[in-house]
Amino acid sequence: MKPPKFELADVIARFGADYVTRYSPNIYIQQVLSDILHCRTSHLGKHTQKCNHCNTEHTSYNSCRNRHCPKCQATKQALWVDELIKTTLPVKHFHIVFTVPHELNAICLQNSAEYYKMLFSSVWETLRSFGYTHYGIESGAVCVLHTWGQNLSLHPHIHCIVPAAGISLAGYQKYITKGGKYLYPVTQLSASFKALFLRKVKAYVKINNYRFNTVLQSAWDKKWVVHCEPSLAKAEHVIKYLGQYTHRVAITNHRILSITDTTVTFLYKDYADKSKQKPIPLTGVEFLRRFVQHILPKRFVKIRRYGVYSSRSRALRKVETLKMEVSTKPPITRQERIAELIGFDVLKCRKCKIGIMETIEQTAHQRAPPLQYSLSKCK
Numbered sequence: 349m350k351p352p353k354f355e356l357a358d359v360i361a362r363f364g365a366d367y368v369t370r371y372s373p374n375i376y377i378q379q380v381l382s383d384i385l386h387c388r389t390s391h392l393g394k395h396t397q398k399c400n401h402c403n404t405e406h407t408s409y410n411s412c413r414n415r416h417c418p419k420c421q422a423t424k425q426a427l428w429v430d431e432l433i434k435t436t437l438p439v440k441h442f443h444i445v446f447t448v449p450h451e452l453n454a455i456c457l458q459n460s461a462e463y464y465k466m467l468f469s470s471v472w473e474t475l476r477s478f479g480y481t482h483y484g485i486e487s488g489a490v491c492v493l494h495t496w497g498q499n500l501s502l503h504p505h506i507h508c509i510v511p512a513a514g515i516s517l518a519g520y521q522k523y524i525t526k527g528g529k530y531l532y533p534v535t536q537l538s539a540s541f542k543a544l545f546l547r548k549v550k551a552y553v554k555i556n557n558y559r560f561n562t563v564l565q566s567a568w569d570k571k572w573v574v575h576c577e578p579s580l581a582k583a584e585h586v587i588k589y590l591g592q593y594t595h596r597v598a599i600t601n602h603r604i605l606s607i608t609d610t611t612v613t614f615l616y617k618d619y620a621d622k623s624k625q626k627p628i629p630l631t632g633v634e635f636l637r638r639f640v641q642h643i644l645p646k647r648f649v650k651i652r653r654y655g656v657y658s659s660r661s662r663a664l665r666k667v668e669t670l671k672m673e674v675s676t677k678p679p680i681t682r683q684e685r686i687a688e689l690i691g692f693d694v695l696k697c698r699k700c701k702i703g704i705m706e707t708i709e710q711t712a713h714q715r716a717p718p719l720q721y722s723l724s725k726c727k
Contacts, residue, residue: 453502
């Protein structure tokens with residue numbers, strides 16, 4: 349893939365100072381923007397490598413490794429997908445997406461960490477109860493939070509992969525032999541999730557003395573739809589499909605078409621028009637305001653495992669056939685895993701194709717200046 353002509357860092361460099369002046373974001377938001385701005389620049393230091401065969405030298409700038417940076421997620425995504433495939437039960441899996449009406453965004457913006465926490469708990473409680481009532485099992489799920497729509501609007505929703513298996517009340521494995529396309533009735537699933545989530549949100553609003561009665565009533569009057577997809581042939585197909593969503597950020601650099609003195613134009617998928625890609629222009633400050641909405645709270649866990657996929661599941665350890673197979677292969681390094689996954693050894697010399705690049709010099713990370721200073725220097 350060709351390198352993008354424009355990057356998110358370019359948008360921050362050009363409009364970041366105006367955004368900070370207008371909206372006064374907290375220190376954490378400013379730090380995230382600063383990381384993205386300085387990713388793979390001299391500010392974060394550099395390292396020089398030398399081939400042990402042809403003596404070719406190559407200098408690279410360090411990455412910021414921030415989870416909101418569009419340049420730092422590909423490796424993490426590949427490793428996550430590989431790890432999940434190794435620990436997945438050999439059964440059919442279903443992809444289920446839980447969404448909420450946009451009217452509730454006003455409550456989300458008050459305290460996004462608490463809102464997302466209620467969303468996760470409502471999703472799992474709904475899936476867990478349906479597992480018991482429909483099949484008499486302790487089910488499981490791997491859930492991934494997404495917060496954006498194609499036009500960078502706030503659109504919190506959770507992608508789940510749910511296995512067609514679980515632990516029975518007697519403590520034994522039980523597979524779901526289902527002939528239909530879907531794991532649970534979509535209408536019942538939607539109604540149950542709606543009632544459970546709104547009950548939690550209403551209690552939260554009442555405790556904090558917020559006035560969102562109209563918002564809650566509007567959300568209750570709407571029809572909620574939980575999106576379910578038919579099971580794919582193999583578990584790894586579902587995981588690789590979900591893997592496209594796990595480490596995404598709100599926008600990739602390749603979607604940014606142009607940056608002018610006042611606007612940013614980027615591509616979005618119009619689902620109302622057969623998913624056609626269309627350009628959408630926004631002012632630079634508005635673009636950053638929308639992007640910042642999708643910066644998750646500090647240390648917030650956006651990928652969670654429940655039930656039989658939970659690391660603390662005692663039931664999983666009690667059942668022999670549901671235990672993970674212990675590998676007899678010797679452990680490999682992270683670099684070797686990456687080479688296996690992408691089919692390319694990043695340490696191999698690109699010139700002679702024989703030698704290995706060895707680090708001979710490193711420059712330390714500089715102390716970060718205030719974001720406003722960094723932006724003013726860029727501007």
